[in-house]
Amino acid sequence: MLFFDILYFMVVSENSAKKIIPVAGGKGGVGKSILTVNLGLHLAQAGKKTVLVDLDMGAANLHTCLGIKNNRPGIGNFVSGGGMGFADIVSDTVYSNLFFVPGDVLVPGMADIPAGQKKALLGRIGRLEADYVFLDLGAGSHFSVIDFFLVSNSGLLVTTPQVTSLLNTFSFLKNLVFRFLQGALPAVPVRDYLKRAAKEVKPNSRFRIGKILKDIEAIDEASGKMARAFIKILRPHLVITMVSSPDELAMIYNLRRLVKESLEIDLGCLGVVFDDPSVDSAMKELTPLALYAPGSLAARQLARAGEKILQSPRFPDMPLHRKLYKDSFELAAIEAENDFAGK
Secondary structure (H helix, E strand, O other): HHHHHHHHHHHHHOOOEEEEEEEEEEEOOOHHHHHHHHHHHHHHHOOOOEEEEEOOOOOOOOHHOOOOOOOOOOOOOOOOOOOOHHHHHEEEOOOEEEEEOOOOOOOOOOOOOOOOOOOHHHHHHHHOOOOOOEEEEEOOOEEEEEEEEHHOOOOOOEEOOOHHHHHHHHHHHHHHHHHHHHOOOOHHHHHHHHHHHHHOOOOOOOOOOHHHHHHHHHHHHHHHHHHHHHHHHHOOOEEEEOOOOHHHHHHHHHHHHHHHHOOOOEEEEEEEEEOOOOHHHHHHHOOOOHHHHOHHHHHHHHHHHHHHHHHOOOOOOOOOOOOOOOOHHHHHHHHHHHHHOOO
């Protein structure tokens, strides 16, 4: 029943004042934890109760970006039993309105958790009293990462303009679609077909979900309609980090087109973050970038991304000025050009 719980969370998140926003990356080292902390801090400073949950199972390090020692009980303690309740692992921080749920740093071997524990964990996260809940997920396309990403239709995917990062982002989305449909479609013949189809996809081959959807409709018409409806629900947004110049966004447009043609997913773009030495300096000082160097370009770009979320009560739907730009990608490109000109 896990996927029906996930679908429930997805619908609730879209229509609720409380937003659950997962943050993932197809590969490590793209800055997803830095993004999570600085977005959360911006919203907390705006008076919104914000909770950061470290779900990078097996490699939890969100506490480092927050400048907090890893001596607090967290997710690992909750899912491993021992009588510790979820409320016991929600910690205050030194920042007003910002709360933190540590990962598994004190309990090794928690990279993969059983479905029952995952369901219980999702239930407690869904009942958190907060305006915003950010889930900092692990890198890659493991089932646990994808399942947590699917609790909301407004997940953020962090990527760099590098080819390897872009390919990993596409791979993440492709695996996400298969995982979503395999779990959400109840008809056994359809699920068996999807398992076979997933195994038949060859690396670097041209893949189109349209054929998969037609095959599903041929097997079971109701499942086919359901599958198409589910695909439309997915509204992930990119955050492009470590950008050197606006010219690199051409690669992002290629990714967007590939995702649309192959997976029929409409990607959005929350913003661009330029390569900035202040990011590494802040990490060395164990201080969030927004506080270490608030005037730096990267800090201002992260704050702008946070403001977009704040000004979007039905995020991922953003109130765009259609007369000035047609979509979130064009807005991000304009912002990048202006930022680059002012460097």
